[in-house]
Amino acid sequence: MHKFANPTKFMKVANALFPVFCIGFIGLLSAGLYYSLLNSPEDYQQGHTVRIMYVHVPAAYMAVMIYAVMASCAASSLIWKHPLADLIARSSAPIGAAFTFLCLASGAFWGKPMWGTWWVWDARLTSVLIMFFLYMGYIALLNAFDDPQRGVKPAAILALVGVVNLPIIKFSVDWWNTLHQPASIIRLDGPTIDGGMLTPLYIMMGAFTLFYLMLLVIRLRAEFAAARIRTIRILGEG
Amino acid sequence: MSMSRARTRKRARMTVVFAGLAMLGVSVALALLAFEDNIVFFYGPTEIVEQGVEPGQNFRLGGLVKEDSVGLANDGVTNLFIVTDNNANVEVAFKGILPDLFREGQGIVALGALNNEGRFIASEVLAKHDENYMPPEAVEAMKRAGTWKHTQEEGN
Numbered sequence: 001m002h003k004f005a006n007p008t009k010f011m012k013v014a015n016a017l018f019p020v021f022c023i024g025f026i027g028l029l030s031a032g033l034y035y036s037l038l039n040s041p042e043d044y045q046q047g048h049t050v051r052i053m054y055v056h057v058p059a060a061y062m063a064v065m066i067y068a069v070m071a072s073c074a075a076s077s078l079i080w081k082h083p084l085a086d087l088i089a090r091s092s093a094p095i096g097a098a099f100t101f102l103c104l105a106s107g108a109f110w111g112k113p114m115w116g117t118w119w120v121w122d123a124r125l126t127s128v129l130i131m132f133f134l135y136m137g138y139i140a141l142l143n144a145f146d147d148p149q150r151g152v153k154p155a156a157i158l159a160l161v162g163v164v165n166l167p168i169i170k171f172s173v174d175w176w177n178t179l180h181q182p183a184s185i186i187r188l189d190g191p192t193i194d195g196g197m198l199t200p201l202y203i204m205m206g207a208f209t210l211f212y213l214m215l216l217v218i219r220l221r222a223e224f225a226a227a228r229i230r231t232i233r234i235l236g237e238g
Numbered sequence: 239m240s241m242s243r244a245r246t247r248k249r250a251r252m253t254v255v256f257a258g259l260a261m262l263g264v265s266v267a268l269a270l271l272a273f274e275d276n277i278v279f280f281y282g283p284t285e286i287v288e289q290g291v292e293p294g295q296n297f298r299l300g301g302l303v304k305e306d307s308v309g310l311a312n313d314g315v316t317n318l319f320i321v322t323d324n325n326a327n328v329e330v331a332f333k334g335i336l337p338d339l340f341r342e343g344q345g346i347v348a349l350g351a352l353n354n355e356g357r358f359i360a361s362e363v364l365a366k367h368d369e370n371y372m373p374p375e376a377v378e379a380m381k382r383a384g385t386w387k388h389t390q391e392e393g394n
Contacts, residue, residue, distance in 0.1 A: 041373030045339060050371060079251045115364045116337030122279035160259065164266045175270075177278040177300055179347055184369040194372035 005082045011224065014217045021214040028207035035200035043197075052110040054200055057185070058208040059103040060128070064166060066096030066212060067131060070138070071163045074156035086152050089159065090142055091219035095212055097135035104128060115179060123172035124180035127165055134162035280347045283326040293352045299328060300347040300366070308342055321346065321358070332360040339365035 036054035043050035073089035076082055107125070108118040119125065142148075142155040173182045185191045191198055270277065280300030281289075291297065299321055307320035316333045330348055340346060345366035350359050380386040 041375070043371050044374040044377040045367060046371075053371070075255055078255055079248055114337070114339055114367055117362075117364055120279065120364070123277050160255065161262060163259065164263055168266075168270070176274070177280050177282075179279055179364060179366055181367055181369045184371065187369075192370045194376055196373060197371050 005080075005084055007084050007087070007224065010084055011220065014220065018214070018217045021210050021217065025207055025210035025214055028203055028210060032200055032203035032207045036204060040200050041194065041196045046114060049110065049113050050197070052106055053197070054204045056103060056106040056110055057201060058205045059099045059106060061205055062208050062212060063096055063100040063103050063128070063131065064169060065209075066092050066099060067135070067159075067162065067166060070096060071159045071166075074159035077152065078156050078160070086156070087220060087223050088216070089156065091216055091223060092212075093135055093139050093142070095215050095219075097132065097139065099208075099212075100128065100132040100135060104132060120179050122178040122180060123176045124169065124178050127169045127172050131162065131165055131169060134158070134165065138162075282323045283321055283328045284323055286328055286352075287326040291352055293354050293356075296349070296351045298347055298349050299330070299358055299360075300345070301328070303340065303342050303344055303346055305342045321348065328358050329356070330358045330360055330363075332363050334361075334363070336363055337365040339367055 032054065036051055040051075040054075042048055070089045070092045073085040073092070077085040077089060104125075107128075111120075112118050138155050138159050141158055142151040145151045170183075170186075172178060173180055184193050185198075185201075193201065280298035283299070283301050286297075286299065301321040301323045304320040304322040304327060307318075309318050310316065311318050311331065316331050317336060318329070318331055320327050321330050322328075330350075332348065332350075340363065345368065347364045347366055348358065348360035349362040349364075353359050377386065
């Protein structure tokens with residue numbers, strides 16, 4: 001594991017995988033959009049509105065997963081001081097924030113026709129909004145210092161504190177009465193979504209995951225280039 | 239020597255991180271338990287009947303729309319229906335447009351207050367939908383096979 005903590009070796013592997021991520025993403029997204037928009041059944045209660053699920057659920061899944069990645073990297077940057085962990089956390093944050101926003105926005109567009117409201121302050125919606133603010137706070141804290149290295153530690157601590165929110169998001173619909181319905185996929189008695197809808201949903205989740213990996217590699221390349229420019233500047237000035 | 243000192247420091251940092259997370263988790267859990275009444279989005283009919291809520295006090299009522307209970311009041315615009323949890327019932331009056339998913343057997347959440355006769359006067363009615371997603375044909379097939387289990391049927 002520590003071998004890949006070496007940034008050069010890590011980027012070698014990441015660059016080799018990059019075309020796989022891109023092609024996989026385009027392939028899965030095309031298939032996923034075709035099935036979710038054109039070739040999947042309507043819901044017996046919600047009709048065509050159910051198709052919002054194919055964006056909403058993968059976005060929510062990515063928002064939570066990326067937060068988990070960011071927090072694990074924050075922990076390992078605090079404990080082992082791996083510079084790579086810090087770079088992954090810092091590069092993931094804006095992507096996760098964007099997915100959280102997509103999740104909240106698509107949820108509002110779904111809530112209006114189905115529930116009759118854009119937004120309610122129930123436990124699920126509120127805890128996801130808090131996660132959005134945690135992402136924002138992490139990004140703000142990271143960039144609040146003139147010396148970029150000084151923001152790493154406080155931001156990492158904030159990311160770790162926010163981890164308590166993840167189980168709250170997941171189990172909010174079981175622990176409290178909420179307007180949001182209970183879990184449909186990750187539940188003890190198996191998914192409660194019909195197979196014809198579950199397949200396109202999984203395809204879209206795969207596409208979103210590859211999209212994240214694709215963006216992550218691009219952002220890591222940019223971070224390494226920025227670090228190199230800083231070094232050259234310092235050397236040039238000295 | 240310096241190597242082992244570095245390792246000790248790493249272990250110490252790891253302990254701090256995990257102990258901190260554990261304590262944070264416990265304190266958040268305690269806080270959430272303490273505020274449980276404020277976190278729940280709605281109360282069910284049983285809780286309302288048992289706790290005896292004062293008339294005029296605003297709260298959210300959630301439950302299923304009882305079968306064959308939906309009707310109009312004499313003024314022709316006020317919707318009347320009963321919200322049930324298959325244990326207790328609360329009569330609801332709502333003047334306004336009901337959401338598309340509103341139907342008998344469907345879960346709803348209404349905001350309002352009880353009047354002096356114990357009827358819930360709602361100012362807003364939201365529809366809840368459950369975690370089941372399936373095409374209409376699948377529902378038809380299950381109904382034919384007699385394996386259709388849904389709140390709508392359980393309510394009877």
